Amino acid sequence: MPQIISEEEKPEVDNELKRSRSFSQSIKGLFKPGSPTRKTGGPTDATNGAGKNSDRLKKLAVSKEQELGGKRHEAAQNRAGDGNRPKMNALKTHTGAFTSIKNHTGIPEFAGLSLSSHGQARNPKENSNGTSQESLVSGEEAAKKRNRKAIPIDAGNDDDSDGDESSSRRENTIDEELCKDPREVRRSQSLQRKGSFSRQDYRSRSMSLNSRYRSRSPTFSASNLTQHSERHSKLVVNTETFQLYEDGHHEHTLKVTPLVHDSQEDGHKGKPGFSLSGFFKSHKDGENLESALSLLPRSRYEFHKRLSRIWDEELGDENDDKDDAQAGKDIPTPVNPEAAIGVEELKLINKLSKRIHDTSAKSATPVTSGNAEVMAKKTYTLCEKYGKSIGVIGHGAYGTVKVVCKMIAPSEEERDITETYKVGNKLYYAVKELKPKGDEPKEKFGTRLTSEFIIGHSLSRGQNSKEGPSPNILRMLDLMQTNDGFVEVLEFCPSGDLYSLLSRASRSGSGLHPLETDCFMKQLLNGVQYMHDHGIAHCDLKPENLLFQPGGILKIADFGTSCVFQTAWEKQVHFQTGAVGSEPYVAPEEFIENREYDPRLVDCWSCGVIYCTMVLGHYLWKVPLLDKDSVYASFVEQIRTKKEYAVFEEMRHVSTDINRYRKSCLYNIFQWHPDRRISIDKLLQSPWMKRTRCCVFYKDHSR
Numbered sequence: 001m002p003q004i005i006s007e008e009e010k011p012e013v014d015n016e017l018k019r020s021r022s023f024s025q026s027i028k029g030l031f032k033p034g035s036p037t038r039k040t041g042g043p044t045d046a047t048n049g050a051g052k053n054s055d056r057l058k059k060l061a062v063s064k065e066q067e068l069g070g071k072r073h074e075a076a077q078n079r080a081g082d083g084n085r086p087k088m089n090a091l092k093t094h095t096g097a098f099t100s101i102k103n104h105t106g107i108p109e110f111a112g113l114s115l116s117s118h119g120q121a122r123n124p125k126e127n128s129n130g131t132s133q134e135s136l137v138s139g140e141e142a143a144k145k146r147n148r149k150a151i152p153i154d155a156g157n158d159d160d161s162d163g164d165e166s167s168s169r170r171e172n173t174i175d176e177e178l179c180k181d182p183r184e185v186r187r188s189q190s191l192q193r194k195g196s197f198s199r200q201d202y203r204s205r206s207m208s209l210n211s212r213y214r215s216r217s218p219t220f221s222a223s224n225l226t227q228h229s230e231r232h233s234k235l236v237v238n239t240e241t242f243q244l245y246e247d248g249h250h251e252h253t254l255k256v257t258p259l260v261h262d263s264q265e266d267g268h269k270g271k272p273g274f275s276l277s278g279f280f281k282s283h284k285d286g287e288n289l290e291s292a293l294s295l296l297p298r299s300r301y302e303f304h305k306r307l308s309r310i311w312d313e314e315l316g317d318e319n320d321d322k323d324d325a326q327a328g329k330d331i332p333t334p335v336n337p338e339a340a341i342g343v344e345e346l347k348l349i350n351k352l353s354k355r356i357h358d359t360s361a362k363s364a365t366p367v368t369s370g371n372a373e374v375m376a377k378k379t380y381t382l383c384e385k386y387g388k389s390i391g392v393i394g395h396g397a398y399g400t401v402k403v404v405c406k407m408i409a410p411s412e413e414e415r416d417i418t419e420t421y422k423v424g425n426k427l428y429y430a431v432k433e434l435k436p437k438g439d440e441p442k443e444k445f446g447t448r449l450t451s452e453f454i455i456g457h458s459l460s461r462g463q464n465s466k467e468g469p470s471p472n473i474l475r476m477l478d479l480m481q482t483n484d485g486f487v488e489v490l491e492f493c494p495s496g497d498l499y500s501l502l503s504r505a506s507r508s509g510s511g512l513h514p515l516e517t518d519c520f521m522k523q524l525l526n527g528v529q530y531m532h533d534h535g536i537a538h539c540d541l542k543p544e545n546l547l548f549q550p551g552g553i554l555k556i557a558d559f560g561t562s563c564v565f566q567t568a569w570e571k572q573v574h575f576q577t578g579a580v581g582s583e584p585y586v587a588p589e590e591f592i593e594n595r596e597y598d599p600r601l602v603d604c605w606s607c608g609v610i611y612c613t614m615v616l617g618h619y620l621w622k623v624p625l626l627d628k629d630s631v632y633a634s635f636v637e638q639i640r641t642k643k644e645y646a647v648f649e650e651m652r653h654v655s656t657d658i659n660r661y662r663k664s665c666l667y668n669i670f671q672w673h674p675d676r677r678i679s680i681d682k683l684l685q686s687p688w689m690k691r692t693r694c695c696v697f698y699k700d701h702s703r
């Protein structure tokens, strides 16, 4: 049964809502471009965050472990009308999560806490694509049209371990219309389209590439993927992105996002699209990028092992080893070895901070001049390790994201393919340029850079994890330095992000299939659970930060605003204050001034919003503030008075049972009081998720 707030709890909730209302008055300027640091509560900038982090470390030594309230409530469901769908006007905040570490006495002076942000007003998807979030806004007729007759099918998970759910109750059904004619399905599921995308039509080229990609396994180890294609089962649903078989198995067939010719970046007229077989002529920008040098110590050089060994033998850097040994001596023994931020990360933070600081100090003498040769001997260039730039995949707030491609020798072809996207003997990497924004202080930029990289690098390597890396965390492979900035080398996800997928689905009128959305949700929750298990909360979960491999493997990306709530030296969970993320996905408690909140629970709220966005094809609300958003206010009102929300009640699924379980989970996610919100762990244990068939096989069957 869904949980809502009981009568006796109302006063407390009312107070909170009032507070959130009054805070909303002051939040107006919070996310303006270049808006100054908030003085009280709310987001702070990285420098303030650093101060807070030191305080926190002192506090942490004596404080008791904070535990989550696990109270769950039950409530009845009634029907109610829904308000108007909002047009999107979202925002995003950024923060740095680390500060440089100068000494290691006592509890390490590790400042891995993202408590902060200064806001910038920004369209949620204000990028080169001209893509607008409004494109996701649509009406509600589609939901009504989806209410159709159903026929039985086993759409459940093979895992029958959800105790109380006996097999006799598994009357899973699938929409009759969906089985009959996928095109009709598309029409019937069509979502009203608003706005348009200036992203050029990707289809002509990507369609031909798509078949190549579809035939190969996604980048995650094949053993972790469920196998569908060998089964001889009738295809019952076939949309542009999803194929469902009669036996309940499914496959994702995501398209490949086209690259833009590098030269177009410079204003040259070039042919749009790209060929994976051809390399473009290097130009000045390309040379700058390709000669970028890694900032990672050579001991971190885990790929291209053969080459690494040669360098280690020929060019051993004793100083690095000495520094490591010295730093290791001063670091106390971890109490929480599973934390993503442990001894190795601490050493790396120090090294990177030093290197980034040195680079900033010497910005007048870029690395390509005299010192470049010396540095190049100690490390490797981007071109040597990851290949040449072949095009641009997108634009972020901090710079362009390019794709580089490296041919590998036949002897290397057996190499671990989890590293990045691989086609034949070519490996593709995404290279994200990072430059300080406008007048962003160098120190703050360095902090943000280190934070994002260390968190992403540690999580994606899974070094501190018994089960190894998660297939749902984007691999962050390297941090390199160019003439005028830095670049992160990332696993390349050729199918782009969930935002683009939803936009395309909305545009083509197909929407996503319920089993498709459930599979993505399960992957998302598993990825987030992995992060939480290792002491990191993402804090900016949204479709734009979820990338895909063509086979439908979802990758959580962008750790720039992530929060380290527990390091290897802490047993307690650290809460944070201040709104972080994008308004539609931010949990309501983040807006309450000076209120500490559990970052894991805000991630859970965001997952719920993402899920609803996938199902509905539009946002739930613009912002969860009563006085700012009538749709959110309507949600709160309906839950209070009718104990249900019309939007959730009207959602349809292929299975009536799964629909019921899902609804229950949604009510438990959208608890505005965080103490009553369901955790990611519990969500993954729910009958809904247990019955969700997923493209990734998670070792822990409870997931």
Ligand SMILES: Nc1ncnc2c1ncn2[C@@H]1O[C@H](COP(=O)(O)OP(=O)(O)OP(=O)(O)O)[C@@H](O)[C@H]1O
Pocket: 127, 393, 394, 395, 396, 397, 398, 399, 400, 401, 430, 432, 474, 490, 491, 492, 493, 494, 496, 497, 544, 545, 547, 557, 558, 560
């Ligand atoms: N590893 C990757 N593989 C494929 N596409 C990527 C990858 N990383 C980013 N992109 C694409 O590049 C575009 C810009 O990404 P980026 O992360 O810089 O944007 P952003 O979300 O604005 O980030 P930030 O919040 O750090 O500014 C997005 O459209 C994204 O889908």
